[in-house]
Amino acid sequence: MKIRGFFRLFSCLILFISLPSVADKSIQCPKKIAITTRSPLVEATLETFKKLYFQLGCSPQFLEVPGRRGILYFNEKFVDGEFFRFSLVEERYSRAFVRSAVPLFQISNSLWLHPDEEKRDRLPIGYVLGVVWQEEYMKDRHGVSFSNSKKLFDYYQKGRLSGFLASNNPTLAQLGDGKLQTPPIQGKLISKLSLYHYLGIEHADFMEKLSELLIRNNPFEHKQKKEQP
Numbered sequence: 001m002k003i004r005g006f007f008r009l010f011s012c013l014i015l016f017i018s019l020p021s022v023a024d025k026s027i028q029c030p031k032k033i034a035i036t037t038r039s040p041l042v043e044a045t046l047e048t049f050k051k052l053y054f055q056l057g058c059s060p061q062f063l064e065v066p067g068r069r070g071i072l073y074f075n076e077k078f079v080d081g082e083f084f085r086f087s088l089v090e091e092r093y094s095r096a097f098v099r100s101a102v103p104l105f106q107i108s109n110s111l112w113l114h115p116d117e118e119k120r121d122r123l124p125i126g127y128v129l130g131v132v133w134q135e136e137y138m139k140d141r142h143g144v145s146f147s148n149s150k151k152l153f154d155y156y157q158k159g160r161l162s163g164f165l166a167s168n169n170p171t172l173a174q175l176g177d178g179k180l181q182t183p184p185i186q187g188k189l190i191s192k193l194s195l196y197h198y199l200g201i202e203h204a205d206f207m208e209k210l211s212e213l214l215i216r217n218n219p220f221e222h223k224q225k226k227e228q229p
Helices: 003-018 040-054 069-074 087-092 118-120 132-137 150-158 170-174 203-215
Strands: 032-036 063-064 080-085 095-098 104-112 125-128 143-146 163-167 183-202
Touching: 032 040, 032 069, 040 080, 040 170, 040 203, 063 069, 080 087, 080 132, 087 095, 087 125, 087 132, 087 183, 095 203, 104 132, 104 170, 125 132, 125 150, 125 203, 132 163, 132 183, 143 150, 150 163, 163 170, 183 203
Parallel strands: 032 063, 032 080, 125 143, 125 163
Antiparallel strands: 080 183, 095 183, 104 163, 104 183
């Protein structure tokens, strides 16, 4: 009986040691994080991001919203932060914020063109509202806006766009999976930008802990596929 008791105690100790590291009790966990609706990049990386939070003892609610609404919700304090954004978004935040010490991802962004030249000459460019680099590029250009990437891709598939703006990795993934029946041509490389995690300033202590995890080992670096030059 004593031996069995010893093994029970030993098993409990092993379980305790194997649990993820827990944040300092004095550090307040973010409760709600905005994520962009139907974003291929969100779909590919959200579970990995949740594990980072879990390591710090937090399990926030992830709220799917269109891009522009994510900014609005953050400014209105309806959410505590946004999963990822380019630093271009910072001028649109009216609320004090902190961002991760290092980027989650490095992303290249391009104009993707329909292979039919006749369509390219007369149809508009598609882009997603709330994606800051896309909105900036489309100023004074003929375009059609969409609330999410899925709607944009569907519209492109119907032959109603001359092309669209998108980050390279998600678009290449869509092509590799055969989800774009009319493969676009990669046109102008518009930018190479870093995507950061953002939280309200009141979660600065938590962000410091999260940044330490990212600096030690950023799990997203291993998920990024090779991009075309």
